[in-house]
Amino acid sequence: MGQLFRSLAVGFFLLLTSSVGAAATAKATFGGGCFWCMEPPFDKLDGVLETISGFSGGHVKNPTYEQVVRGNTGHTEVVQITYDPEKITYAELLEVFWRNVDPVDAGGQFCDRGHSYRPVIFVHDEEQRRLAEASKSKISKGLNHKNLTPIEPFKAFYSAEDYHQNYYVKNPVRYKYYRYRCGRDQRLKDLWGAPKA
Template structure:
């Protein structure tokens, strides 16, 4: 069998190389569901999620510290920025996971964490995300026939938290598991959502 001339192979070789170099498409979404360590843990296993970053959003202070936020008065909530591949998972799927990892009835708190920084909220980044967020909130309200405390506010800015907060549940597994257990998060989620608690696998 005769081999193909090198000149004929070059376009194939360069085509493969360009495909490998093509950056992965990324979209972003921001969710506030109480302790951002727990929200990271909820989204990291979702197929198509590329990264999660703990931080702050929804407030008036630029580049706040963790201590400033938890002390109150900044208007910020603890949030997680989720970067994802929209070809593998969409915003509606992420909303499904979000709701099943929060207590949607709690006002200015989530589980054992109380105060404005721990409110649940959605921060849509465009009109499509807002429409989906509003529709999902309406569906949750109809399902439970109860008022929902979760806020929807247009995204303005995201400020990453200090490095020691990033991937905390992986860096400090013993401390994290003790905190999560003492906080009663899993029990409350099971009480509200039953077998759907956690949101995975996706429907």
């Protein structure tokens, strides 16, 4: 009987702590052109637990990369971030997002053109919407240009194929070559100045 009670107590404790841990995390979903390039700036932040490259905003369930880039699904390439709001805020994530996109280009990002590469913020709740709208307004004033980045309600997220995940880690030479040829860093420097160390 004592062993059974101990087993039940341990099981209850594990269930309680796992549900507390799950409740303590939040998600943010951002589109900023090629999702390979959107993982690194968030991965290095304290409080970011995971980044996953994938697709959001479309009408096709479980789309493949090829379907999305052909433009028939309505999806945008995104990075979905799981973070600990006790360590990093959504407002801080927005600051990092803006400095890694060209918010005045609604037709794509850098060398990647089309709907699937547009900059976009998918908000998960009304608080995220409020913060995103305020941040967008502030960025527009700072750039002295209309911010064309849409803010849309999050509906669904589909993870991209495994070979896309952490591409910059698994294929560093190809990643750096692509990023350079796409003109991403040059344009970001023009918009925001030299990156902070």
